[in-house]
Amino acid sequence: xxxxxxxxxxxSVVILGVAYLLLEFGIAYIPPLFGVDSGPIPxxxxxxxxxTVAIGILLWVSFNETLWExxxxxxxxxxxxxxxxxxxxxxxxxxxxxxxxMTFNSVRPSIAAPPSLRSIHPAPPxxxxxxxxxxxxxxxxxxxRSVGSPEEHYLEGRRVYYQNCLPCHGxxxxxxxxxxxxxxxxxxxFQDVGTIAQLTESYVFWRVAKGGPGLPNxxxxxxxxxxxxxxxxxxxEIWSVILFMYEQxxxxxxxxxxxxEEH
Amino acid sequence: xxxxxxxxxxxxxLNSKQNGGRSLLWAAVAVCGIVSxxxxxxxxxxxxxxxxxxYGDFPLVGSRVAIWVAAQVHxxxxxxxxxVPMFAVVAEAVGIFGGDSKYDKLAKEFTxxxxxxxxATAIWGAILSFLLVTLYPGLWLYxxxxxxxxxxxxxxxxxFESFTLYxxxxxxxxxxxxxxxxxxxxxGILLNVWGTAVMFIANSWLTYMxxxxxxxxxxxxxxMVQFWSAFANATWMPINIHRIIANVVxxxxxxxxxxxxxxxxxxxxxxxxxYDWMGYIGNLIxxxxxxxxxxxxxxxxxxxxEFNQQMxxxxxGGFMSWLWIIxxxxxxxxxxxxxxxxxxxxxxxxGAERFTPYTKWMLVVLVLxxxxxxxxxxxxxxxxxxxxxxxxxxxxxxxLGVMSAKNTAVNLMILTTFLSFLxxxxxxxxxxxxxxxxxxxxxVALFVISTFVVLFYGVWGYFVxxxxxxxxxxxxxxxxxxxxxxxxxxxxxxxxGAESRGDIRWGQMPARSQYALFILAxxxxxxxxxMGFARSGIRQHWHVxxxxxxxxxxxxxxxxxxxxxxxxxxxxxxxxxxxFIFWLGGLAEKGTKxxxxxxKVEARPGVSQ
Numbered sequence: 001x002x003x004x005x006x007x008x009x010x011x012s013v014v015i016l017g018v019a020y021l022l023l024e025f026g027i028a029y030i031p032p033l034f035g036v037d038s039g040p041i042p043x044x045x046x047x048x049x050x051x052t053v054a055i056g057i058l059l060w061v062s063f064n065e066t067l068w069e070x071x072x073x074x075x076x077x078x079x080x081x082x083x084x085x086x087x088x089x090x091x092x093x094x095x096x097x098x099x100x101x102m103t104f105n106s107v108r109p110s111i112a113a114p115p116s117l118r119s120i121h122p123a124p125p126x127x128x129x130x131x132x133x134x135x136x137x138x139x140x141x142x143x144x145r146s147v148g149s150p151e152e153h154y155l156e157g158r159r160v161y162y163q164n165c166l167p168c169h170g171x172x173x174x175x176x177x178x179x180x181x182x183x184x185x186x187x188x189x190f191q192d193v194g195t196i197a198q199l200t201e202s203y204v205f206w207r208v209a210k211g212g213p214g215l216p217n218x219x220x221x222x223x224x225x226x227x228x229x230x231x232x233x234x235x236x237e238i239w240s241v242i243l244f245m246y247e248q249x250x251x252x253x254x255x256x257x258x259x260x261e262e263h
Numbered sequence: 264x265x266x267x268x269x270x271x272x273x274x275x276x277l278n279s280k281q282n283g284g285r286s287l288l289w290a291a292v293a294v295c296g297i298v299s300x301x302x303x304x305x306x307x308x309x310x311x312x313x314x315x316x317x318y319g320d321f322p323l324v325g326s327r328v329a330i331w332v333a334a335q336v337h338x339x340x341x342x343x344x345x346x347v348p349m350f351a352v353v354a355e356a357v358g359i360f361g362g363d364s365k366y367d368k369l370a371k372e373f374t375x376x377x378x379x380x381x382x383a384t385a386i387w388g389a390i391l392s393f394l395l396v397t398l399y400p401g402l403w404l405y406x407x408x409x410x411x412x413x414x415x416x417x418x419x420x421x422x423f424e425s426f427t428l429y430x431x432x433x434x435x436x437x438x439x440x441x442x443x444x445x446x447x448x449x450x451g452i453l454l455n456v457w458g459t460a461v462m463f464i465a466n467s468w469l470t471y472m473x474x475x476x477x478x479x480x481x482x483x484x485x486x487m488v489q490f491w492s493a494f495a496n497a498t499w500m501p502i503n504i505h506r507i508i509a510n511v512v513x514x515x516x517x518x519x520x521x522x523x524x525x526x527x528x529x530x531x532x533x534x535x536x537x538y539d540w541m542g543y544i545g546n547l548i549x550x551x552x553x554x555x556x557x558x559x560x561x562x563x564x565x566x567x568x569e570f571n572q573q574m575x576x577x578x579x580g581g582f583m584s585w586l587w588i589i590x591x592x593x594x595x596x597x598x599x600x601x602x603x604x605x606x607x608x609x610x611x612x613x614g615a616e617r618f619t620p621y622t623k624w625m626l627v628v629l630v631l632x633x634x635x636x637x638x639x640x641x642x643x644x645x646x647x648x649x650x651x652x653x654x655x656x657x658x659x660x661x662x663l664g665v666m667s668a669k670n671t672a673v674n675l676m677i678l679t680t681f682l683s684f685l686x687x688x689x690x691x692x693x694x695x696x697x698x699x700x701x702x703x704x705x706x707v708a709l710f711v712i713s714t715f716v717v718l719f720y721g722v723w724g725y726f727v728x729x730x731x732x733x734x735x736x737x738x739x740x741x742x743x744x745x746x747x748x749x750x751x752x753x754x755x756x757x758x759x760g761a762e763s764r765g766d767i768r769w770g771q772m773p774a775r776s777q778y779a780l781f782i783l784a785x786x787x788x789x790x791x792x793x794m795g796f797a798r799s800g801i802r803q804h805w806h807v808x809x810x811x812x813x814x815x816x817x818x819x820x821x822x823x824x825x826x827x828x829x830x831x832x833x834x835x836x837x838x839x840x841x842x843f844i845f846w847l848g849g850l851a852e853k854g855t856k857x858x859x860x861x862x863k864v865e866a867r868p869g870v871s872q
Contacts, residue, residue, distance in 0.1 A: 031659050038659035039652045042644035045660070048592070049634055056630035059599060060623055062775060063606040112645050123577035138572055175654060184646050186654045193665055193725055194640055194656050198580075252728030 008061045008071040019053045122216050124206050131230055140202040142253070144239045157244025160237045164229070173249050183225050190249040197251040204242050204253075208233075317401035318815045326398040327817040328829055333394050335792055335833040336840075337387035339513075341465075342506070342791065343841075344384050345458045346514020347373050348428075350548055352451035359444060367439075369541060370451075372848075373518060374432045379844045381428060385421075399815075402806045408485035409493050410468055417464045424457035459507065466502050467494040472807050473798070474498040474570045479810050497570040501563035508559050511552040513787050517841065519545025520784035523777035524845050536770035542780050543608065547684075549783060550601040553594075554677050554747075558740060567801070574808070578801045585823055586797045588639045591669070593790050595633030598676050600779040600786070602629060605683045607776040613765030615690035628679045635672040640664030662725070670736045671721030674743050678713060681747050685754065692761040702757045709746045716742035788837060792830035800826070 005014055023046055031038035041049075061071040078087045127136045144153045161169075168187040170177040175189035188195050196204055206214075212224030229238060246253050321329040351373040358367030395403050407414065431450040438447040474497040479488055522542035529535040568575030577583055606622050609615035641655045641664075642648075649655055662668060685706075696702075720735040727735075802808050804818040812818075821829070 027659060036659065039657060040648070041657060041660060042642050042648040042652070044643040045639065045657075048637060052592075052595070052630055052633050052637070055596075055599065056626055059603050060626055063603055063622060064619060065610055065773065068773075112647060123573045123575075123581040126571075126573055185649050189654065189656070192656055192661055194661055197728075198665070255728065 008067050009074050012057045023049050124203050137202045142201040142239050153240045153243050157240035160241040161244050190245050201242050201253045208238050319398040330394050333391040337391045339837045340384035342510045342513045344380050346510035348454050371435050376848050405485050409488045413464050420461050427454045467499050470498040470502050471496050475810050498566050501566045505559040505563045508556050512549050515545045515549030516784040516787040519780040521845050523780035526777050532770050539770045539772050546604050574801050583797045591636040593786050596786050600782045602683045604779040605687045611768040611771045612690040618686045625679050632672040632676040635663050636669050638663040667721050667724030674717045674739045691764045692758050694757050694761045702753050706750045709749050713742040713746040788834050796826050
């Protein structure tokens, strides 16, 4: 058995197999063993990773002439040598069956909706109509950061959050509220480095105020169940809850660049 | 003017007659293209006052695809004819000042390809102009009103560029020695100056459509727009810089593909050796320039954000964001193919075998780099997968979807690629200087330090605000650039007077290495189309951003899949034509060879025909 996997072809098969197991199951189950949250990866990403690994393997076996010959030798033998007849017959049967199964699997009717390409951060408008008046978003900072007591704003934001946002976004702001399981896609996790940590407060204001119904047409479909909070909260309440979210999640809001600032 | 009027009104009858005098038509196209620059504004203004139609219709594929294909293929040829002269002139300089005549031969061969490619560029330019005039007359009129002076300069420069090219190519053998050779080289520089000026002018038109000056509104009459503020708009210079570098990359890749083609069809060892070497030079230039291209791209992206945040977010975070994942994957392919070509090439260098054990580890870094770089922030998943992940962000892989991870991956890939070049360069040399060992330790230390800096800022980036994180990418880049400059400087001095472990066996390359060069060329072309779509598509339903709205029935921004099909079609058209040009290149060489052989026979004493 060992001699079958000692050559470059055998090693390639082993690497490909191990890579598959790590990507399909390892990513989902190993991090939780160390207390790190994880989950299964979608087929689209698995395919992308596996193609990359396969390309890498092909490059490895072919950049050196000796290795390339050793890699091809068992394949060549399986195709032409009389003593490999059984292997040949098995390959002639198995390969078409495998291709057939994959084809069947990809075309068989399914009740699942097709995967959707959903952009999580659609471009915000330059200005919005907020509660009947026009409001500029570009360059806007959270006004509560420069007036009044930060402590009071934080407490007010916490009240707004616990009264309105908690059921979906959860106590830990990780998108795991009591009702979270009822939504698909689930509520955003503010702990995630890819959500509010990447955004300006004016962007978050736009999303809170306009919710799912206010999402732009580009990049549809939108399945967000987020209500348009401008119908239920005042402007100050929205700004205070935003302040609370950043404070509680431990993120700094993205800031606007000053004129002439270089990075 | 009346001829043009007839052309517009009798388009259908012209189409039916075009089979008769195709060559005549091409000549007419070229002349009319120039004439139209002068007469069209008045004509269109006159028409504008009589409720002129804003849009035309193109059969089968529609106006948008027609103009898209014409613009894209024109741009690909333009990039080729601007990129190739850049290193033709550098190769000639190496030949002159370095005294190695094979560089001169190389430069001449590049220039021969230019002649036909130049015609193709002009033809596609004429097609683009006419489609714009007939399918988008309203937009054309608007642009002409603002830019007509620059359009006149543009067509004038064509004359200078064309005749400089002809003088440069046909004068090659005539002005091959002494001061005449220097004059010839100056012609090459001049050719680049004209070409760059032409590109800068055309860039002003398209960047104006993206980033018109702030004081231009939908109510501003085009005649009232200040020319210079429209010309030198916010994204003009970033595009200029990005395109200059990208043209060098593209030119290198296409020349590499040409060399690969000629290598594969070569009949003699001498030919194989020459085209093997040419392919190596093409790859070196393409990958070398590719390494600095992301910095120019970063500058362009930053200026787009600065101009309009909404446009920036549409590009990077909105519905265009998936193009960046495709881009990451394709650039990953470029890195892999470029490195692979070098690793295979080390098989023909005596002494390179001592580096073979390291190659697979460099490959591991590159493969992991591609995987990280191409990890999407928002994953494509069906509803069940989204539910299992708890959202479109993966709870574990989500950390790879942000810029900190991607910047780290790409910088490590650049370092690895540089290491490949370094090993290739040192493969057949044995340094003779006494401090060689110390210098090598310093080089290794530089690699280790820069890797540490890249990783450190990559990890720290997760714990700081976004505005600070953006600044970290500069430190990462500086560490990598400093290492490249430092290591190569040490190497140059260390290898002075080095002993050779044996000559490079040019031509002894397996055929599969040449396919890596084809992959480079095709991938670059594809990337240009895809990212060009991203740049142009972020205007969405605007001809001129927030100034002139696209009111045609095809105003909606195309879906990514549809765009990918059109762009792939453009790539196919381009390569079909380029293959023809490659074939012509070989044909012209055969003709020259036959002529020179005949001349030798005639010149031989006692031989008569």
